[in-house]
Each structure stands twice: as C-alpha cells, then as structure tokens.
Amino acid sequence: MTDYTRRRFLHRAAASLGLLTGSWLLAGCGEKELTTVCPTAVPATASRTAVPATDAPETGVEPSPTTASSQAAASPTASSRAEASPTAAATPTEALSRPDLVVARGGEPEEMVRRALAALGGMEQFVKVGDDVVIKPNICVAYHTYEYAATTNPWVVGALVKLALEAGAARVRVMDYPFGGSAEQAYVKSGIQEQVEKAGGRMEVMTKFKFVDAKIPQGLDLQSCKIYDDVLKADVLIDVPIAKHHSLARLTLGMKNLMGVIANRPAMHRNLGQRLADLSSRVQPTLTVVDAVRMLMKHGPTGGNLDDVRKADTVIASPDLVAADSYAATLFGLKPEQLSYVSAGAAMGLGKSDLDRLKIEEVTVGG
Amino acid sequence: MAGKERAERRRRWTPEGWIRTRRVVQALALLAFVVLFVWSRRGGWPAMLVNAPMRLDPLAMLAHLIASRTVLAGSALALVVVGLTLALGRVWCGWLCPLGTLLDWIPLRRRRSRHRSVPEGWRGVKYGLLLTILAAALFTNLTLLVFDPLTILFRTLSTAIWPGVDQVVTGAETVLYQVPFLQGVVGAFDRLVRPVVLPVEPVFYRYSVLYAGVFLGVIGLNVIAPRFWCRYVCPLGALLGLLSKLSLVQREVNERCTECGACARTCPTGTIRKEDAYASDSGECTMCLDCLAACPEKAIGFPARISEPDWREYDPDRRHLLASLGASIAGIGLFQGNLLANRDHPRLIRPPGARENALLSKCIRCGECNRACPTSAIQPAVDEAGLEGLWTPVLVPRAGYCDYSCNACGQVCPVEAIPPLRLEEKRQRVIGQAYIDENRCIAWADATDCIVCEEMCPMPEKAIVLDEAEMLRGDGERVTVQRPRVIRERCIGCGICEYKCPVNGEAAIRVYVPSEGVGAVSF
Numbered sequence: 001m002t003d004y005t006r007r008r009f010l011h012r013a014a015a016s017l018g019l020l021t022g023s024w025l026l027a028g029c030g031e032k033e034l035t036t037v038c039p040t041a042v043p044a045t046a047s048r049t050a051v052p053a054t055d056a057p058e059t060g061v062e063p064s065p066t067t068a069s070s071q072a073a074a075s076p077t078a079s080s081r082a083e084a085s086p087t088a089a090a091t092p093t094e095a096l097s098r099p100d101l102v103v104a105r106g107g108e109p110e111e112m113v114r115r116a117l118a119a120l121g122g123m124e125q126f127v128k129v130g131d132d133v134v135i136k137p138n139i140c141v142a143y144h145t146y147e148y149a150a151t152t153n154p155w156v157v158g159a160l161v162k163l164a165l166e167a168g169a170a171r172v173r174v175m176d177y178p179f180g181g182s183a184e185q186a187y188v189k190s191g192i193q194e195q196v197e198k199a200g201g202r203m204e205v206m207t208k209f210k211f212v213d214a215k216i217p218q219g220l221d222l223q224s225c226k227i228y229d230d231v232l233k234a235d236v237l238i239d240v241p242i243a244k245h246h247s248l249a250r251l252t253l254g255m256k257n258l259m260g261v262i263a264n265r266p267a268m269h270r271n272l273g274q275r276l277a278d279l280s281s282r283v284q285p286t287l288t289v290v291d292a293v294r295m296l297m298k299h300g301p302t303g304g305n306l307d308d309v310r311k312a313d314t315v316i317a318s319p320d321l322v323a324a325d326s327y328a329a330t331l332f333g334l335k336p337e338q339l340s341y342v343s344a345g346a347a348m349g350l351g352k353s354d355l356d357r358l359k360i361e362e363v364t365v366g367g
Numbered sequence: 368m369a370g371k372e373r374a375e376r377r378r379r380w381t382p383e384g385w386i387r388t389r390r391v392v393q394a395l396a397l398l399a400f401v402v403l404f405v406w407s408r409r410g411g412w413p414a415m416l417v418n419a420p421m422r423l424d425p426l427a428m429l430a431h432l433i434a435s436r437t438v439l440a441g442s443a444l445a446l447v448v449v450g451l452t453l454a455l456g457r458v459w460c461g462w463l464c465p466l467g468t469l470l471d472w473i474p475l476r477r478r479r480s481r482h483r484s485v486p487e488g489w490r491g492v493k494y495g496l497l498l499t500i501l502a503a504a505l506f507t508n509l510t511l512l513v514f515d516p517l518t519i520l521f522r523t524l525s526t527a528i529w530p531g532v533d534q535v536v537t538g539a540e541t542v543l544y545q546v547p548f549l550q551g552v553v554g555a556f557d558r559l560v561r562p563v564v565l566p567v568e569p570v571f572y573r574y575s576v577l578y579a580g581v582f583l584g585v586i587g588l589n590v591i592a593p594r595f596w597c598r599y600v601c602p603l604g605a606l607l608g609l610l611s612k613l614s615l616v617q618r619e620v621n622e623r624c625t626e627c628g629a630c631a632r633t634c635p636t637g638t639i640r641k642e643d644a645y646a647s648d649s650g651e652c653t654m655c656l657d658c659l660a661a662c663p664e665k666a667i668g669f670p671a672r673i674s675e676p677d678w679r680e681y682d683p684d685r686r687h688l689l690a691s692l693g694a695s696i697a698g699i700g701l702f703q704g705n706l707l708a709n710r711d712h713p714r715l716i717r718p719p720g721a722r723e724n725a726l727l728s729k730c731i732r733c734g735e736c737n738r739a740c741p742t743s744a745i746q747p748a749v750d751e752a753g754l755e756g757l758w759t760p761v762l763v764p765r766a767g768y769c770d771y772s773c774n775a776c777g778q779v780c781p782v783e784a785i786p787p788l789r790l791e792e793k794r795q796r797v798i799g800q801a802y803i804d805e806n807r808c809i810a811w812a813d814a815t816d817c818i819v820c821e822e823m824c825p826m827p828e829k830a831i832v833l834d835e836a837e838m839l840r841g842d843g844e845r846v847t848v849q850r851p852r853v854i855r856e857r858c859i860g861c862g863i864c865e866y867k868c869p870v871n872g873e874a875a876i877r878v879y880v881p882s883e884g885v886g887a888v889s890f
Contacts, residue, residue: 023542142772143825180825180863181772182741184562185410189772205567207557209541229544247833247849248818266869269817304827 107365129168142181158195244296273340322351461653729784742767764862799860
C-alpha cells in the first residue's frame with residue numbers, strides 16, 4: 001500500500017516537474033516574442049506614416065479584443081493612435097475647428113469633463129467601439145478623502161468611465177499603485193472606487209507579476225523599465241492626474257502621474273525630468289485630463305491639510321500630454337519650462353509646451 | 368425510507384461513525400483556524416471574529432489575567448473550552464486543536480509499530496511548563512507563552528508559511544504569465560486570490576526559517592511517539608488535562624475486556640497501558656475514540672458520571688509547584704539583570720500605544736498583530752526585547768512602515784496589549800523618531816537631490832522639510848541641494864522614510880526609540 005502511493009507520488013512529481021520545465025520553455029518563447037513585438041509597438045518615427053489611416057474619423061468598427069493575446073496584437077495600433085492625435089490636430093485640413101487643448105472652468109466636475117471632451121470632438125475621437133480602456137488616476141496614498149486633494153477627484157474619473165463606455169469601450173479599468181497604504185484601501189478612501197463602479201467601470205489592483213520588462217527605444221537616459229503590462233496592452237490609456245505640489249518635480253501632473261505604472265520608482269528620482277520624459281515616450285496616454293478641481297499647493301504629494309488646498313474648479317483635457325502639463329503649470333503661476341519633465345518632453349518631440357502656439361479653447365460651465 | 372434513515376443514524380453512531388465525525392470536526396476546525404488567519408489581515412473580517420481562536424485559549428487567557436491583573440470581557444470566551452473540558456475531557460486536543468490535527472495528519476510513524484520507549488515520567492514535563500508559565504505570570508512575565516500551541520501555529524502561518532506560499536505563487540504567476548495563451552487565466556486567478564488571500568505587495572519576515580524550524584521541530588517530535596508534543600510538552604494540554612481529571616465523561620473499560628491490547632496499540636497518546644489493566648488517565652486521553660473502534664469485544668464505554676480525580680505519578684505535586692516557582696523566580700531575576708531591562712534597545716519600536724501600555728505583562732505572543740499589519744512592519748522581536756520579550760511585536764521599518772491610514776494592530780490584539788486606538792489617535796501617537804545619517808544620505812554625501820523621505824512623510828505638516836543649501840560636490844562644483852531635516856515635534860516615527868529610503872542596505876534615515884520628552888505630539 002505504502003509502496004504503491006509512494007510510486008504514485010513519484011509519478012506525479014515527475015509529471016509536474018515535466019510540466020514546469022515545459023512552462024519554462026514556453027516562457028522563454030514568450031519572452032522572445034515580447035522583445036520582437038516591442039520595437040514595432042513603440043511609435044518610432046517610421047510608424048508615423050501609418051498614423052492618419054488609424055485616426056481617420058471613419059467610425060470604422062474595430063473587432064473587439066476579447067482575449068489577452070488579441071490585445072497584444074492590437075497594441076501597436078493603440079500606441080500609434082496615441083501618437084496620432086497631436087499629429088492629426090496639427091494637420092490644418094481636418095483639425096482647424098478642433099482645439100489642441102480644452103480648459104473647462106466652473107460647475108460640477110462631471111459636467112466640466114463632459115464639456116471639455118465635447119470640445120475636443122467627443123470621446124469617440126479617442127475611444128473606438130470595442131476598445132480596452134485603462135484609466136490611470138492619481139491614487140498615491142490611502143490616507144485622506146478627495147477633499148484633501150492628494151488623490152484625483154472621483155467624479156472626474158467617474159465621468160471619464162461613463163464617456164468611454166458611451167463611446168463603446170468593451171471594458172474600462174481604473175488602476176493605480178499607491179506608495180502609502182494598500183491599493184484596495186486607497187481605492188475606497190479616495191472615493192474613486194464608488195464612482196467608477198457606479199459608472200460601470202472596474203477597479204483593478206496592480207499585481208506584482210504584471211510589471212514586465214519593456215524597452216524604451218526613444219529613451220535618452222532610461223532605456224528599459226518594468227512597466228505594467230495591462231497599461232502597455234490597453235487600446236486607450238487615459239491619464240488623469242490631480243494638479244499638486246511635489247518637492248522634486250515641483251508639480252506632479254500628467255507625466256509625473258505615469259510613474260504609477262512602473263515598478264522601480266526610486267530609480268526615477270535621479271535625473272527625474274529626463275526619465276519621466278523617457279517613460280512618457282513609451283507609455284503615451286491617448287488622452288490626458290488634468291484634474292484641477294482642487295489643487296494641492298504645498299505639502300504634496302501626500303497632503304492632509306485643507307489649508308493647503310485651493311479650489312480651482314478647472315479641468316484640462318488634451319491628447320497632448322506635454323501641452324496639458326504645460327497649461328496646468330500656469331495654474332500654479334509657473335512657466336512650463338520651469339518643469340524639467342515638460343522641457344525634456346518637448347525637446348523629445350512628445351508634445352508642445354509653447355502655449356502661444358497651441359490652439360486652446362476655454363469652456364465656462366455653469367456660473 | 369424511514370428504515371433507511373434509521374439505519375443511517377445507527378451507522379453514524381457506530382464507533383467508526385464517531386471517528387469519522389471526529390475527523391470531519393478536526394478538519395473543519397483546522398480550516399476555520401486558517402480561514403480566520405487569512406481574514407485577520409487589515410481589511411478582512413471584524414477583529415472580534417478573527418481573534419476568537421486566541422480568546423478560546425484558556426491558557427493564554429488565564430496567564431494574561433494573572434500577569435496583567437486586568438479582566439477582559441472578551442477573554443470569557445475561554446470559559447467555553449473550560450466548560451467543554453469539564454464535561455467531556457480533553458476534546459479540545461483530540462477534536463479541535465488545529466496543531467493537534469496536523470500532528471494527527473503527519474504521524475511520521477505508524478501507530479501500530481512497536482511501542483515507544485518514552486518513560487511515563489516525561490508526561491510531567493508539560494505540567495512543569497504549565498506551572499512555570501502560571502508562576503511567571505504572577506510576576507507579570509508571559510515569555511513562556513511562546514510554547515502555546517495556537518500561538519506557535521499562528522506565528523508559523525504568518526511569518527513562514529504564508530509568505531512562502533505567496534512567493535511560490537508569485538513565481539508561478541510570473542512564469543506562466545509569459546505564456547501568451549495563459550495570460551487571461553493567470554490574471555483571473557490573481558484577481559481571485561489578491562488582495563484577499565495573498566497580499567498584493569509581498570510581505571517579508573526576518574528569520575522565517577527559524578519559525579518554520581520551530582514548527583517542523585514540533586511536528587518532528589512525532590518521530591519519537593505519536594502526538595509527542597501533546598503528550599509531553601504542550602502546556603495548554605497540561606491545563607486541559609488537569610481539568611479533565613474532573614470531567615464528567617471518562618473512558619471506562621468493562622468486564623468484557625479480554626486484555627487483547629488492541630486499544631493500547633491504537634491509542635495515539637499512549638495512555639492505555641497493560642500495566643493499568645488497559646484503563647486510561649483522563650488527563651491524558653484526548654477523547655479521540657480510536658480505542659472504541661479498535662476493541663473487538665465492545666468493552667470500552669464513555670459513561671458520564673462524577674468520579675474521583677485519578678492522580679498519577681507524573682502529575683504535579685508540591686515538589687513540582689515549588690520547582691516551577693523557583694524556576695520562574697530565577698528566570699525573572701536573570702531577565703531583570705539583563706541590560707535590556709534597564710536600557711531600551713535603540714530599535715525597540717513598538718506598535719502604536721504599546722510602549723506606554725506595559726506590553727510585556729499583556730502580550731500573549733499570539734502574533735495576530737503580525738498578520739494584521741498590512742506592510743509586515745510588525746515582526747516578532749528576536750533580539751530587540753531580549754529573551755524576556757521574545758516574539759513580542761516590534762516594528763522593523765526596513766521591512767515595512769506603519770501605514771498612516773491603518774490602526775489594525777490595536778483592533779485585532781485580543782488582550783489589548785496594543786491598545787485599540789482610533790485612527791485619529793493613532794496618527795498622533797509617537798512610536799519613534801527619525802534620524803538622518805548624513806554620512807550616507809544622498810543629499811549630504813553625494814550633494815544630489817533625492818527628497819524621497821520628505822515626499823513620503825505622511826504628516827499633514829511634513830515632519831521632514833527640505834533646506835536649500837549650497838554644497839561642494841565631489842568633483843569640486845558648487846551645487847544647490849535640497850537637504851532633508853527632521854522636525855522633532857512633528858515626527859511620529861512611522862518609518863515610511865526609512866522604508867522608502869533609496870540608499871542600499873541600511874537606510875540613510877532611520878527610526879529609533881523615542882526619548883522621554885522628545886517629539887511630544889500628543890502627550
């Protein structure tokens with residue numbers, strides 16, 4: 001009896017060992033595939049030629065990416081589309097009527113987001129039917145409610161979830177990787193979970209193993225980095241920072257908010273400006289919405305004192321990450337070039353920081 | 368139909384049916400223990416529910432009562448086990464104790480093998496341990512509760528087994544995630560187990576091999592004799608054994624006995640002996656009922672009646688009592704002579720509110736706080752508190768930080784050794800003070816901006832501020848650097864600065880025990 005079970009145990013052990021070896025082998029294959037996909041996935045200069053085709057407003061219905069593998073296949077087009085929007089806006093024939101950046105002021109957060117997006121030509125410009133959408137708000141700590149302006153306004157995030165679903169997104173996931181307190185607590189404390197779920201989106205906790213090695217071909221300082229796979233694979237990434245103070249970056253805005261999608265953040269602190277720009281060249285959001293409903297004027301990024309909060313009732317939306325950050329800087333009385341990452345991003349051609357040369361539309365909501 | 372049902376009922380109450388029932392109860396009790404362990408993490412189930420196993424433990428509750436001189440309403444739960452034991456004997460050990468169940472499941476030696484050669488007198492060891500625990504408790508010491516079976520199992524789960532399982536699962540996920548067609552499945556699995564069962568951020572414990580080793584040692588004793596731990600060492604078993612001497616239901620052998628010895632061969636505690644005409648000691652019997660099934664003559668019964676306590680040679684007497692009293696006095700004398708009794712270890716950072724709460728006379732070493740702490744900042748003390756404070760909670764900032772949005776440790780503590788502070792109170796409580804090591808800090812030593820500690824500081828008025836200073840860099844260039852400075856009055860010692868400090872190895876900003884009158888945020 002004992003012999004028999006022992007032998008069976010050995011058989012099973014051998015079988016599972018074989019299985020493990022097999023998966024290791026397969027893993028090796030997967031890795032190879034990943035590295036070959038990466039360069040094409042990144043919007044290098046060559047891919048710009050293909051851009052107008054994907055961005056053409058033909059309301060062409062894309063096949064909905066249901067499985068993970070088909071998402072992977074879809075990712076190159078997604079990235080190139082992210083790249084496409086500013087380029088398209090610059091072509092005079094089509095985008096004459098459309099602004100590069102919209103500032104909505106006054107009124108409820110949700111209404112400001114809706115009006116700003118409408119002015120940009122509607123969420124349909126960014127989200128196609130069947131798209132897999134990831135929204136990245138700033139939920140950096142689990143310490144305070146949204147009034148303290150350490151985390152993005154829940155209604156701003158909720159409105160974007162609704163708009164994305166209205167535009168036909170297959171699914172909308174919202175995620176961040178807090179540095180203080182756990183993600184699940186931060187999601188609840190910030191109030192974002194409630195609004196996202198009400199809007200029909202899903203909060204997802206960012207898990208360790210999905211931070212995958214990614215090359216940054218355009219990177220001047222940062223050439224590779226562990227980036228969250230779901231963010232890389234999403235068809236549409238919406239970056240929703242809250243405008244707030246930060247001692248090293250001066251302000252944390254759209255580009256700084258992208259630090260939430262990488263694993264090793266201490267490494268970013270040296271040469272922060274350039275490294276943030278490098279990261280942004282790889283993780284290009286399709287749309288950036290800066291939440292300045294409340295601004296944290298000092299003691300950022302954690303906050304905790306209502307005296308440091310200024311209610312500005314402003315929402316900035318733009319497909320151009322650098323432009324959005326540049327405009328947001330002015331809300332703090334800073335010039336865009338005073339932010340090292342904005343200068344670095346503009347120099348790399350990720351977007352425009354010269355506000356005088358941007359077509360800016362101001363929308364006043366309510367009274 | 369009715370006849371079948373009756374037959375079913377009769378079958379259930381056969382000896383085999385009883386044993387099957389016992390095994391089911393054992394499995395369920397172990398499962399309940401593990402489930403409550405899993406959900407005792409911050410954000411899990413209510414503290415009153417998840418710490419119930421500890422409050423069921425009469426040894427821990429009694430020792431705490433004696434040492435702390437405080438009566439806690441929640442501790443009354445232990446009376447359930449006391450009542451159960453007075454009625455049915457050591458059923459806790461045989462039917463409910465999760466460690467006992469594991470010892471049953473991993474026998475390491477087949478029960479029917481030749482009889483062990485352990486002298487009967489060894490059974491006295493557990494009584495000695497019990498009396499020493501209780502005598503030491505009189506002198507406000509609870510160190511020996513590290514031998515409590517529930518605390519052993521719970522500590523092993525939180526510091527060794529669960530982190531190990533997490534590492535293995537994460538490793539498997541990482542590997543399998545690279546297989547394209549498995550990504551969906553792995554992602555779905557991950558959402559299922561995290562953050563509920565396994566942590567999102569991996570937790571790390573110091574010396575997890577030590578805890579695993581202690582646990583394996585307890586299990587490994589089974590090589591000498593089945594349930595060696597329960598027979599000879601377990602102090603909780605000793606306490607319940609003494610109560611069982613008075614229990615109503617006791618094993619009895621009637622005149623049908625042919626002295627075949629089948630019961631003696633099957634008894635996992637070895638208390639059925641030929642020398643005693645196959646009678647057993649009710650203080651040793653765990654009511655497992657194995658003998659009931661083994662007896663071919665149906666000569667064994669478990670009637671309920673009041674009987675005289677049967678006192679054996681190995682049972683404690685006055686000599687034992689005096690010896691354990693002497694041992695505890697000697698031990699406490701040694702503890703008090705230790706330097707750590709006079710001067711704190713610089714890194715003895717206690718959970719919020721515990722330092723000023725006579726922790727040593729209250730902590731039952733259950734490890735609930737280790738598990739509840741979401742960052743694994745709370746670790747069992749190994750050297751910081753000396754032998755006296757062995758495995759009491761200590762914050763290790765390099766392992767984790769005290770989360771500004773968390774007060775779970777005080778809530779989950781079953782004996783209020785860590786006081787149940789409200790979150791607002793906890794946020795004010797000073798547990799330590801941060802000090803910058805200017806020899807290693809990036810801003811000072813490398814004349815380079817870093818600011819991570821300031822950025823991470825959770826205080827609304829940051830306890831770490833930045834000063835712009837002109838410095839001479841290594842290459843001789845003059846640069847302006849933002850240098851961190853700690854404001855004593857604001858720092859609560861949460862340790863997030865130390866945890867996040869990007870300097871390799873030991874951090875360049877470290878938290879030390881607070882000095883009297885320094886950093887008095889609240890008191």
